[in-house]
Structures are given as C-alpha cells and as structure tokens.
Amino acid sequence: MSNNLAYIHSIVTGGTVDGPGVRYVIFFQMCPFRCKYCHNPDTWFKNSLNIKTLDSLYCDILKYKNFFNFSGGGVTSSGGEPLLQAGFIAKLYSKLKGGEIHTALDTCGYVDLTDDVKEAIKYTDLFLLDIKHLDEKKHLELTGKDNKKVINFLDYLFSQNKKVWIRQVLVPTFTAEKGYVEKLVAFLEKYRPIIQKVELLPYHKMGEQKWKNLGLKYQLDVEPPDKKDVIEFKSIIEAAGYEVLLS
Numbered sequence: 690m691s692n693n694l695a696y697i698h699s700i701v702t703g704g705t706v707d708g709p710g711v712r713y714v715i716f717f718q719m720c721p722f723r724c725k726y727c728h729n730p731d732t733w734f735k736n737s738l739n740i741k742t743l744d745s746l747y748c749d750i751l752k753y754k755n756f757f758n759f760s761g762g763g764v765t766s767s768g769g770e771p772l773l774q775a776g777f778i779a780k781l782y783s784k785l786k787g788g789e790i791h792t793a794l795d796t797c798g799y800v801d802l803t804d805d806v807k808e809a810i811k812y813t814d815l816f817l818l819d820i821k822h823l824d825e826k827k828h829l830e831l832t833g834k835d836n837k838k839v840i841n842f843l844d845y846l847f848s849q850n851k852k853v854w855i856r857q858v859l860v861p862t863f864t865a866e867k868g869y870v871e872k873l874v875a876f877l878e879k880y881r882p883i884i885q886k887v888e889l890l891p892y893h894k895m896g897e898q899k900w901k902n903l904g905l906k907y908q909l910d911v912e913p914p915d916k917k918d919v920i921e922f923k924s925i926i927e928a929a930g931y932e933v934l935l936s
C-alpha cells in the first residue's frame with residue numbers, strides 16, 4: 690500500500706499512559722508477534738475497515754495541538770506493531786516534527802532496519818520499547834519469534850542516541866521472577882545513557898475475553914503476579930538508578 694495510507698485499528702485522543710503528557714494515540718493494525726498474553730489480538734491482522742490517509746490523520750492531530758503544548762504531550766503510535774507501516778509513520782512524523790509536535794513510538798522492536806524504518810526512527814523523539822524476554826528460547830515460547838531483531842533494534846537506537854522507555858510485562862513463570870529482573874538490570878547497563886525510564890506492567894487477564902470473541906484459545910494459564918513481588922522488582926530496578934513507572 691502507498692505510504693500515504695495506513696491500516697488503523699483505532700485512535701485514542703486523550704491518552705495519558707503511552708508517553709509524557711496528553712497524547713493522541715494511533716493503534717496500527719498488524720503485528721509480527723503472537724504474545725501469549727496479548728490484550729489487543731484484534732490488531733494482529735491486516736484489516737481494511739479503517740484505512741486513513743496521511744493528510745486526514747495529520748489534520749485531525751492538529752486539532753489537539755493546544756493540549757499537547759499545555760501538557761507536554763504529543764502523538765504516540767502503537768498497535769499492533771506500528772513499524773510494520775514504517776513508511777507511513779516516517780512521512781507523518783516528519784510533518785509532525787515540522788509542526789513541533791512530540792512523537793513517540795510504542796514498539797516491540799521486531800523489525801528489519803530498512804530505509805523506511807530508519808527514517809521513522811529519525812523523526813521519533815521517544816521510544817517505548819517492549820522487552821518481552823531476554824532469553825531467546827523463552828522469547829520464542831512467549832511471542833512466537835526469537836529476540837535477535839529486538840536487540841539489534843535497541844543497539845541501533847543506542848547508536849542514534851534516541852531516548853527510550855523500556856517496557857517490561859511481568860508474567861509469572863516467564864519474567865515475574867527476581868532472577869529475571871536482576872538479569873534485566875544487567876542487560877540494560879550498556880544502554881543506560883539512552884534509558885529515561887523503566888515501566889513495569891504486571892500481567893493481567895483483561896485481554897482474555899477478546900481472544901474468545903475472535904474464536905481464539907487463550908494461551909496463558911497463569912495468575913497475575915503477587916503485589917509484594919512487583920514492589921520488590923520495582924525496588925531492584927530503582928536501586929540500579931532507574932526511574933520506574935508501575936502501571
């Protein structure tokens with residue numbers, strides 16, 4: 690499809706959890722992962738029901754510029770995986786930067802570093818990068834893909850001195866374990882100069898009904914993590930000198 694058109698799942702105009710300030714959040718269709726806990730499985734596939742043009746989206750965003758200025762907010766692309774439509778994002782974000790609007794990308798980082806992706810990265814102020822799992826096999830088990838591209842992506846952001854918020858979902862039996870959190874802290878050390886925050890997202894089952902509605906069998910049979918454990922994980926990361934958000 691032309692880089693002037695995009696497959697969109699939905700738009701939220703008063704978002705406050707996907708980057709700083711009040712945000713215009715665009716949820717893009719399609720994702721390379723099939724996370725066992727995904728709460729947006731309806732974004733996985735290409736869907737022609739809601740195709741937006743670059744100009745119509747840009748004009749709509751401009752209506753909210755005062756809110757962005759007042760709150761220190763801007764635009765966040767999420768999904769699904771927004772960088773599967775990187776050519777569109779590069780064009781949109783180039784226009785937004787021309788209008789001095791803050792841009793963020795909520796991404797799983799599982800993309801090839803094509804020219805379009807590099808161009809989208811160039812015009813993005815802040816990355817919300819989801820780390821699914823540091824162990825390659827566990828990553829494969831959790832998402833259906835290994836984590837090599839994700840780490841390459843983070844290396845590239847580091848080489849470009851891009852600001853990053855690391856997002857880590859805490860899933861019992863996968864990542865909601867003290868040993869894993871300590872490994873995460875050690876892994877992040879190399880990237881410390883670009884990491885502004887670490888966001889911890891305790892696993893929840895709120896997406897389960899969506900899977901049922903789509904006729905899919907929910908893949909994860911674990912309970913949300915214990916609150917005491919989550920507080921301990923937060924303390925471990927804070928002790929390493931990072932600002933931690935708990936969602």
Ligand code: SF4
Nearest residue numbers: 720722723724727769
């Ligand atoms: S990366 Fe996000 S949208 Fe894609 S499957 Fe995982 S949780 Fe769902």
